[in-house]
Amino acid sequence: MKRLVLLVSLLVLSRFSAQTWATEDQYIQKFAKYAVEEMEKYKIPASITLAQGLLETGGGQSRLALEGKNHFGIKCKEDWTGKTMKHTDDAPNECFRVYEDPRQSYEDHSIFLSTRKYYANLFNLDMKDYRAWAYGLKKAGYATNPRYASILISKIEKYRLYEFDNTNSNEVLYAVLKMYPNLKDDRSFMAQLEPEKYTKKAKDPVTIKVPYQQTSYAQQQKRVEKIKNRAETLNSILIKSHPNEGLKYIVIPEDTNVKFIAEKFKISESRLMKWNELESDMLKKNDIVFLEAKNSAGNTATYKAASGEDMHDIAQKFGIKLSKLYAKNRMDEGQQPSAGQLIYLIDKKPRH
Incomplete structure (x- = not known):
């Protein structure tokens, strides 16, 4: 009987372990692009961000990640005005931030590291040195677990997350595809790639050859403020x-x-x-x-082209399809107007 119980226990543990690793692979496939995008904006290694996300969420399965789209366990604090949820962490029923999209959680994590003085020394490290960043986070007090740095490093090396430190946001999906070739059978993943490249081999990650430059705390603050202001403008x-x-x-x-x-x-x-x-x-x-298909004609009869204005500019200005604009003016596609030229927007240009 004891042997039977032991055998069943081993099977359950084996199955759970397999599910856990499969879950972590799926997490990497889904969120690597967010980590790389954040690296480009805030100069935080993508490998570090992704490893932290894996660890904090248990491969995306934590309650905070599933219900609050909070992947880094960021608590409310006094400056948070968004949605919140109660969750027991260091203490019962603590207040945690809730996001509309995991991408917001990733950016909030970047801002968190970039704007707090006790993490300032991290930005003096080489952005490709994930080991130094892992130990730097532990030294700065990011986590209380004495093995936090080694756990991050273990995940980075197990899943080769360091490869994402050598790519960019335009190439990251090809880097994922190279790591997980079976994704070629996943339509939802392949749909994110350019259609004409579906059948091409996954590209090698593109190495960023820009030499790393140390960043002062003041410079990092200015960069973060600029990014935040730009984001607010675009979101409005x-x-x-x-x-x-x-x-x-x-x-x-x-x-x-x-x-x-x-x-x-x-x-x-x-x-x-x-x-x-x-x-x-x-x-x-x-x-x-x-945000919808343009019309086949403009809302006015004619228009005089301004200096430096091309046919696409005019088509956008008047909400008319470019092909129709060319047809109405009996011009070849690619041909551009001269300054002051009369452009027909409703009726075709009369033949002479």
């Missing part, structure tokens, strides 16, 4: 109604990318690219972006 974008039959559009207040706009307004990147006839996913300040 309002949808406007265009004179051309009320088409929904926005004006980009700060340089950003199509991905940010797509996620903010819950529209696919491919649709935004198609509706706005974009050749690049980068958006510049004051760019007009439509």
